[in-house]
Amino acid sequence: MRYGDTLAVDGLSLTVERGTITAVLGPNGAGKTTTLETCEGYRRPQGGTVRVLGLDPVRQRAELLPRIGVMLQSGGAWSGARADEMLRHFARLHAQPQDVGLLMERLALHECGRTPYRRLSGGQQQRLGLALALVGRPELVFVDEPTAGMDPQIRRAVWELLEELRADGVTVVLTTHYLEEAERLADRVHILDRGRLVASGTPLELTRGGTVATIRIVVTQPFPAGAPDELVRALGAGTELTVLDPLSLQLSGPADSNTLATVAAWCARHDVLPESLSLGQRNLEDVFLELTGRESLS
Amino acid sequence: MSTFAPAPGAAPVSRQLLTQAGMEARLMLRNGEQLLLAVVIPVIVLVGSVRGVERVGFDLDGRPIDVLTPGVLALAVMSTAFTSLAIATGFERRYGVLKRLGTAPLSRATLLGGKVLALLLVEVFQFAVIGGVGLAMGWSGPSGAGGELLLVLAALFGTAAFASLGMLLAGSLRAEATLAAANLVYLLLLAGGAVILPATLYGGLGDVVRWLPSGALGEAVRSACDGALAVRDLGVLLAWTVLGSALTARTFKWE
Numbered sequence: 001m002r003y004g005d006t007l008a009v010d011g012l013s014l015t016v017e018r019g020t021i022t023a024v025l026g027p028n029g030a031g032k033t034t035t036l037e038t039c040e041g042y043r044r045p046q047g048g049t050v051r052v053l054g055l056d057p058v059r060q061r062a063e064l065l066p067r068i069g070v071m072l073q074s075g076g077a078w079s080g081a082r083a084d085e086m087l088r089h090f091a092r093l094h095a096q097p098q099d100v101g102l103l104m105e106r107l108a109l110h111e112c113g114r115t116p117y118r119r120l121s122g123g124q125q126q127r128l129g130l131a132l133a134l135v136g137r138p139e140l141v142f143v144d145e146p147t148a149g150m151d152p153q154i155r156r157a158v159w160e161l162l163e164e165l166r167a168d169g170v171t172v173v174l175t176t177h178y179l180e181e182a183e184r185l186a187d188r189v190h191i192l193d194r195g196r197l198v199a200s201g202t203p204l205e206l207t208r209g210g211t212v213a214t215i216r217i218v219v220t221q222p223f224p225a226g227a228p229d230e231l232v233r234a235l236g237a238g239t240e241l242t243v244l245d246p247l248s249l250q251l252s253g254p255a256d257s258n259t260l261a262t263v264a265a266w267c268a269r270h271d272v273l274p275e276s277l278s279l280g281q282r283n284l285e286d287v288f289l290e291l292t293g294r295e296s297l298s
Numbered sequence: 299m300s301t302f303a304p305a306p307g308a309a310p311v312s313r314q315l316l317t318q319a320g321m322e323a324r325l326m327l328r329n330g331e332q333l334l335l336a337v338v339i340p341v342i343v344l345v346g347s348v349r350g351v352e353r354v355g356f357d358l359d360g361r362p363i364d365v366l367t368p369g370v371l372a373l374a375v376m377s378t379a380f381t382s383l384a385i386a387t388g389f390e391r392r393y394g395v396l397k398r399l400g401t402a403p404l405s406r407a408t409l410l411g412g413k414v415l416a417l418l419l420v421e422v423f424q425f426a427v428i429g430g431v432g433l434a435m436g437w438s439g440p441s442g443a444g445g446e447l448l449l450v451l452a453a454l455f456g457t458a459a460f461a462s463l464g465m466l467l468a469g470s471l472r473a474e475a476t477l478a479a480a481n482l483v484y485l486l487l488l489a490g491g492a493v494i495l496p497a498t499l500y501g502g503l504g505d506v507v508r509w510l511p512s513g514a515l516g517e518a519v520r521s522a523c524d525g526a527l528a529v530r531d532l533g534v535l536l537a538w539t540v541l542g543s544a545l546t547a548r549t550f551k552w553e
Contacts, residue, residue, distance in 0.1 A: 042397075065402065065403040067306040068306075068401075072397065075394035075395075075397075075398070076393065076394040076395055080329055081321070089321050090402055092314070093314050093318075093402045094306075094307060095308060096305040136403070137303070137304055168302040168304075169304060
């Protein structure tokens with residue numbers, strides 16, 4: 001997909017399995033929304049093929065629309081329509097809609113049901129957007145930044161809702177800026193950067209491999225001579241030692257459930273009581289930053 | 299029990315049509331500015347023009363109330379089908395309502411049908427209020443059942459013509475420009491478009507203004523109330539409908 005001279009999405013190839021949550025992750029301008037809108041049939045791909053539930057999103061849109069739910073990033077309601085009125089309206093356009101009251105309650109919209117859309121807060125408009133995507137009981141939902149601008153409590157409620165959707169057999173495709181969100185929810189994560197797919201896999205697959213764990217030890221008295229090198233040998237091949245200063249060192253390398261015991265035994269042997277000891281695993285954020293060249297996330 | 303187990307499907311087109319029409323008509327009648335345009339201004343124009351014409355003794359070729367009430371009914375059709383529709387649709391584009399409706403299993407034909415039905419619902423309400431005020435002021439009403447039927451026909455043709463032009467405006471300009479243009483055109487046609495006053499009063503220009511959708515609608519409604527079928531004026535409205543729809547289909551931008 002190209003906008004003017006800008007290539008927004010280029011040679012992207014990915015598939016989504018039914019009944020799973022897929023997260024499309026990437027910095028701003030990576031092509032997440034363009035990818036979603038191409039699947040929703042808003043944009044015609046300039047090359048390649050897109051099939052959603054086996055249908056061509058542009059040519060078979062009428063067949064596809066009843067089966068998918070779409071949450072737009074923003075807007076999309078009459079400014080004078082009340083929240084519950086908007087949701088009821090969408091419900092009536094479907095054959096067997098979801099219970100409107102239930103959706104309002106699950107998305108904490110019941111207290112603002114009588115409020116006109118223009119007076120809803122940003123978070124309320126977002127939740128109404130999600131409710132509108134779900135009211136038709138779709139097989140597949142596309143959600144663009146579902147929890148952007150929501151407070152943590154409501155974000156958690158939305159996460160639980162998305163997990164419940166998956167448990168009930170709905171396929172969820174979401175874009176997000178929040179790595180935490182992708183890590184917690186997604187069965188598969190696709191990382192996009194400048195329109196290209198740079199990594200795909202389960203959150204576990206993506207965070208495994210490479211430098212896995214980082215151990216930092218800070219002491220109050222200088223390390224006994226030779227002790228750091230001994231720890232490297234004890235931790236095994238592939239461990240890298242960085243002496244940060246005479247009182248702190250950092251080790252990185254493969255880790256397992258014995259790693260901490262090895263470090264503890266080494267401390268006992270050399271009579272070292274660390275002032276602080278930390279072991280950190282690589283998370284999706286590290287992977288993301290490595291792949292996308294440490295660009296800002298938002 | 300699984301709450302979110304998929305059960306996709308579109309509602310029958312008839313239900314979608316009524317839902318869409320009901321929603322749009324409700325929003326139009328709830329909006330203060332739209333209500334002003336739909337009934338308040340026409341009623342003020344009716345009462346004011348009747349009193350004014352009576353005071354200065356202007357010769358209208360008939361009782362002022364009988365000449366002016368049909369003209370104000372035509373004005374009401376124009377304000378709803380053109381100005382209100384254009385403004386509402388312009389802001390629907392701006393706020394992404396059309397985009398969002400595009401994610402629902404609602405075809406464009408059903409959406410447009412719903413809009414037209416909403417206009418007709420609002421016009422029924424306008425005709426009840428304006429016709430009621432007219433009758434209270436001594437209007438003799440359309441001549442018999444035939445006149446009423448002809449009045450409905452004229453309103454339908456006028457709605458089609460003005461709605462296609464309103465959509466043309468809304469689909470090509472920005473929302474604010476649509477708002478300004480729709481109001482300006484309304485005022486110009488109100489003042490000089492032979493809606494309220496018969497084209498015969500425009501002297502040599504009378505024949506020209508009858509080619510305007512406003513003049514054609516005014517004449518068609520006035521003829522209908524006299525029990526006559528205005529073939530030429532309905533033909534003019536039809537031509538505007540064809541022209542407006544063709545241009546709208548080519549230029550309308552949904553986003």
